[in-house]
Amino acid sequence: MNQKKFQRSIEVALLWHSLDSDNLGVGALAIGHIYLISSVAKEAGYEVKFTTVGTPNSDGKNARVEVERIVGHKIEHVVYSPRKIISSIKKLKLDKLGLFNKFDVVFDIGEGDSFTDIYGTSRFLRLFFSKLHVLVNKRPLIIAPQTIGPFKKRKSSLMAKFILKNASKVFIRDIKSRDVFQSLLPNSKSIQVIDVAFAMPFTKNIEIASQxxxxxxxxxxxxxxxxxxxxxxxxxxxxxxxxxxxxxxxxxxxxxxxxxxxxxxxxxxxxxxxxxxxxxxxxxxxxxxxxxxxxxxxxxxxxxxxxxxxxxxxxxxxxxxxxxxxxxxxxxxxxxxxxxxxxxxxxxxxxxxxxxxxxxxxxxxxxxKNESLALDLNLAIKTANNYLNEYKRGLLEVLELSYENNK
Incomplete structure (x- = not known):
């Protein structure tokens, strides 16, 4: 691969990703996603610079160091607070309004399952506001593989519909979320993939006692x-x-x-x-x-x-x-x-x-019927790998478009 390709740089914001969350599931999503994007970018000759945006990290976790080693650069984390952004705007301090302006593309993973109103109105509005913020900044919004819905309130459904309709691409991680998407936007297309935590690396543990x-x-x-x-x-x-x-x-x-x-x-x-x-x-x-x-x-x-x-x-x-x-x-x-x-x-x-x-x-x-359980698992792992490969193809397309549109 020639040196010129390595000089193609893309600034990526990872919205609602947290490497060092107390919830290791949220961290697994961030790590798996970064791992996938990095591997696709490297093969295509892109240098990707990541910034995570979301809830505060936990001081007791240390995933960031390992991930920074994998990607080869420091990863800044920005704590996202709609309340503070609105307060700044009221004071005519507009720097936070342009938070996403510097990025070529924004991947929003919604902490996996937060794009719903079942966890309360406040949480849903926080997620909605952040997505709207990206669109106001006129940045490509990619809905990364996550659960979409359910939406119990009509107002929530209408707000979700607006975001999904205006997103550049929507990736779905499960068939029930696909059904929710189709009910909101029957004439639009989502892309069925799988949870990015499947891609997170690991080292096989051989020290636990058998059985x-x-x-x-x-x-x-x-x-x-x-x-x-x-x-x-x-x-x-x-x-x-x-x-x-x-x-x-x-x-x-x-x-x-x-x-x-x-x-x-x-x-x-x-x-x-x-x-x-x-x-x-x-x-x-x-x-x-x-x-x-x-x-x-x-x-x-x-x-x-x-x-x-x-x-x-x-x-x-x-x-x-x-x-x-x-x-x-x-x-x-x-x-x-x-x-x-x-x-x-x-x-x-x-x-x-x-x-x-x-x-x-x-x-x-x-x-x-443990043997049946193991057999079903092996078949399902193959399906998961196929979906991961589908997402890699989608990622490559997003990276190529993001680079071409912003060079």
């Missing part, structure tokens, strides 16, 4: 959601179900048991998985708690050593799936079923539909 099951416990579900009152409408009591699940593996199987965190936060006790894991481990002899991971790559690498995995954090289950660990996702929202069904992997169990008795019956049945 060990990893159980990811969601601190958010354990505490009843943000409201503390079964916010997500689970069919049965989540702590009781998890306790019964652990007891089953301890008393009725030959598996060693480890409890695994994928949201680790010293500040946000409500969301912290680690506290819930420690609490549950104290109730049993010989049940271990996996370490507090410092970054998503470390978590994925560790999870790769299990013989079986069950989890309520979607990106914890993706970490298992994409490292060839048979996995039973324990879903609390449609994003689980949408994603895994897109891959032809029909083993998610819906916590909103099934009682704990039904859940346990299903889990026992799936474990008894």
């Amino acid at each position: 060990t099951v990893g159980i990811n416990v969601s601190g958010l579900l354990f505490n009843g959601g943000y409201t503390g009152g079964n916010q997500f409408g689970l069919k049965d009591d989540y702590p009781e179900f998890i306790e019964e699940l652990i007891r089953y593996f301890v008393e009725e199987t030959a598996y060693n048991v480890e409890l695994v965190s994928h949201v680790i936060s010293d500040e946000q006790a409500l969301e912290d998985d680690y506290r819930a894991c420690v609490h549950l481990a104290k109730m049993f002899n010989d049940v271990k708690v996996a370490p507090k991971f410092n970054n998503p790559i470390e978590a994925k690498s560790y999870i790769s050593g299990y013989s079986l995995f069950l989890g309520s954090r979607m990106h914890a289950t993706i970490a298992a799936f994409s490292t060839s660990v048979p996995v039973i996702p324990l879903a609390y929202s449609r994003k689980f079923d949408g994603l895994f069904r897109t891959l032809g992997y029909e083993h998610s169990l819906d916590l909103k539909e099934l009682t704990k008795e039904s859940l346990m019956s299903e889990i026992k049945d799936k474990i008894s």
